[in-house]
Amino acid sequence: METINLVWFKKDLRTFDNEALNEALKTENVIPIFVIEPDLWKLPDHSSRQWEFVRECLIDLNNSLNDIGLKLIIRVGNIEDVIKEFTERFHVKGIYSHEETGNEWTFKRDQDLRRFTKNENIHWYEYRQFGVFRGLKTRKNWSRKWEQHMSQELINDPRRVNYFIDIPSHNLPSSKSLKLNLDKCSHRIQGGRKQGLNKLYEFLKYKIDNYQYSLSSPLKAFDGCSRLSPYLTWGCLSVREVVQTIRRTKKRGSRAINSRLHWHCHFIQKLESEPELESREYHPYMSGIRKSNQIFLKAWSQGLTGIPFIDACMRSLNSHGWINFRMRAMLMSFASYQLWLPWQESGLCLARKFIDYEPGIHWTQCQMQSGTTSINTMRIYNPIKQGYDHDPEGIFIRTWVKELQYLPSKFIHAPWKIDLFHQDDSSLVLGKNYPFPIVDPIISTNTARAKLKEIRNKPGFFDIANNILEKHSSRKRRKSKLKKKQNNPVLHKQLTLKL
Ligand SMILES: Cc1cc2nc3c(=O)[nH]c(=O)nc-3n(C[C@H](O)[C@H](O)[C@H](O)COP(=O)(O)OP(=O)(O)OC[C@H]3O[C@@H](n4cnc5c(N)ncnc54)[C@H](O)[C@@H]3O)c2cc1C
Incomplete structure (x- = not known):
């Protein structure tokens, strides 16, 4: 049986500055997978507009993977069944992914998967995606840790590997076939890393100087804010690369946006430290x-x-x-x-x-x-x-x-x-x-x-x-x-x- 590593793409839909992908490639041939989990998508915090955005991100991700000689394998189902499918044909040495601070469902799914991989004797390696720290007992030194994470050298796209596996990928389902309620979102921006990079460069070139003055009014904000949030949420861009790119720019407005990227992780850290806050009041x-x-x-x-x-x-x-x-x-x-x-x-x-x-x-x-x-x-x-x-x-x-x-x-x-x-x-x-x-x-x-x-x-x-x-x-x-x-x-x- 051939030995491989699985790279499980979750909310990190990029090849650049992707530690999970980079580490997986160091030891074995890699099969990148994305699992569309119907039980997740039918939850009331998910929607067809989000899925349509993710769909575009996945097409773009597959193109980037093709550039380095890999193919994204799409599966609709649950992660454990998908891993079982691969273990029938390969010796799966490791699963590589990024840490996720998601909703209660993904939290439980990850706990179950931890048990499953242990029983199956498969190593599951998780890497830090944001300046958010697992198992943190105190907020002491949190800002210093955030700074360290953001200053780390960016990881380049992996060099070409040519491992086009002959496993068919499922088609990307439409919202309708995923049985999502269709919600029209006619002015939605497009998903994908290329679009995210365009937004970043457009922001740095034309908007950053007046950023602070465009934040409050909806008349100015659509053109004045960075609009990077969906690309950060779905990981088309890494927060670290955005922080470093903005810092290099040294323009008026750099500090203001840098502090917001700091808040991004500061808030996620709260849910990471106390997942119940999704549904239970702080006080x-x-x-x-x-x-x-x-x-x-x-x-x-x-x-x-x-x-x-x-x-x-x-x-x-x-x-x-x-x-x-x-x-x-x-x-x-x-x-x-x-x-x-x-x-x-x-x-x-x-x-x-x-x-x-x-x-x-x-x-x-x-x-x-x-x-x-x-x-x-x-x-x-x-x-x-x-x-x-x-x-x-x-x-x-x-x-x-x-x-x-x-x-x-x-x-x-x-x-x-x-x-x-x-x-x-x-x-x-x-x-x-x-x-x-x-x-x-x-x-x-x-x-x-x-x-x-x-x-x-x-x-x-x-x-x-x-x-x-x-x-x-x-x-x-x-x-x-x-x-x-x-x-x-x-x-x-x-x-x-x-x-
Ligand atoms: C009720 C409520 C719900 C929100 N839900 C979300 C959400 O689900 N996802 C989300 O990304 N943001 C959320 N925000 C925060 C904020 O409104 C958005 O991050 C911001 O409007 C995104 O637009 P932008 O990318 O142009 O931001 P910019 O102003 O250009 O800022 C750049 C980045 O900094 C981060 N950021 C900016 N403001 C905040 C903030 N107040 N808190 C944390 N991070 C911030 C985001 O990652 C953002 O993309 C919420 C705010 C409120 C009041």
């Missing part, structure tokens, strides 16, 4: 405080809340599979505070919409924007104020909420204030072609605020919060212990707009 007092409401959830998810800036952002996200950080935060905040929906439900809905869905970042951000971490400043965004700040003339709103396109700017952020005189010209009939607001934004904000205040006043709240801070926060922040704050200024600022 136990925040557990189960919100109520499901399918009518609110549906209206929010479809961009039909009657709050124009919220609806415009959601419809834009539905169509692009991406929106900028601040608008993600506002959408989540609106669902969690004004609509008082459980973050797990609205978070799942957003996860499906994001092409860049990265569980470690996503779930910690969902909790942060819902006030359940207890260690971050609680921000209740006022969506009308956000609209005035970031889309003063209502250009973004008119693009995505066509029902409001003839509305005078004066009413664009609060159409329910329209008078009869203007109503005729605007072709708006509230309640007919655009909904009345499903909640009063100010009353619902105040109600949420009062509920949270009550919880934070419970005995022992801040003792628990300090333990959470000890575990999850960076050393710098931890110096100041959390105290009960009166009149939180940020919270107040978000509410200053009088309706």
Whole structure:
């Protein structure tokens, strides 16, 4: 029997700076595999738009592998069955892959596979993909470790090997044959390393100088942000190569994007250290405080809340599979505070919409924007104020909420204030072609605020919060212990707009 190594591609869809591939090639001939796991893809945090993106990444990956004389073998099924298939024909000496900080399902799958490979006497070698560290007991020195990882020399594409194995690969299934609900995402960006590199170079050439000034408004962010997130999530680019390329550039904006790449790993580290955070609140007092409401959830998810800036952002996200950080935060905040929906439900809905869905970042951000971490400043965004700040003339709103396109700017952020005189010209009939607001934004904000205040006043709240801070926060922040704050200024600022 021929001895081979299997390289199991997961969310590392590249040949460049791929330690697993590089190490596997050092000892034996290599068969690269990608396993499409239907049980994973049918989970509610996955979607057809993500699959279509991954499909493009896999075509591109196969081309890169062909360039070095290898062929990607696609299988639809579960990883253990796929390994068994190969052990019938080969002596599988090792399985090589990158560490994954995924959702609960992938976590369990990897635990099962660890047992399986042990029983089968196959070595499973896992390599670090991000600046995220397994089995970390403390955050002490985390930044130094991150820095070390990011400064390591990049691993070049392997030299040509010519090991085209005569095993047929399965075709890449369509979303339909994977039985995924089709969700139209007409403005989605294309997957693949080539596309990712184009985005990186375009960013460095044209955007990085003004990066910091383009982050907040959805009018500027689509062209001003790097848009690298899906390529990092699916590993078409390695975080390390992006960090090093940006550092070499030394342009205005380099520091700002570097710190965001640092956050990328900082957030994933939280889920790596405490996988339960995908579904369980950081702070136990925040557990189960919100109520499901399918009518609110549906209206929010479809961009039909009657709050124009919220609806415009959601419809834009539905169509692009991406929106900028601040608008993600506002959408989540609106669902969690004004609509008082459980973050797990609205978070799942957003996860499906994001092409860049990265569980470690996503779930910690969902909790942060819902006030359940207890260690971050609680921000209740006022969506009308956000609209005035970031889309003063209502250009973004008119693009995505066509029902409001003839509305005078004066009413664009609060159409329910329209008078009869203007109503005729605007072709708006509230309640007919655009909904009345499903909640009063100010009353619902105040109600949420009062509920949270009550919880934070419970005995022992801040003792628990300090333990959470000890575990999850960076050393710098931890110096100041959390105290009960009166009149939180940020919270107040978000509410200053009088309706
Ligand atoms: C509720 C919510 C959910 C989110 N879910 C995800 C997610 O599933 N996947 C994801 O990649 N990002 C997520 N983010 C973080 C952030 O919004 C996106 O990373 C960013 O908008 C991606 O666009 P970009 O690549 O143009 O970012 P840029 O601003 O160009 O930043 C470059 C890279 O830095 C990292 N980054 C930027 N901002 C953050 C941040 N706040 N936290 C962590 N890393 C960051 C990303 O990898 C990003 O690609 C979420 C934010 C919120 C508020």
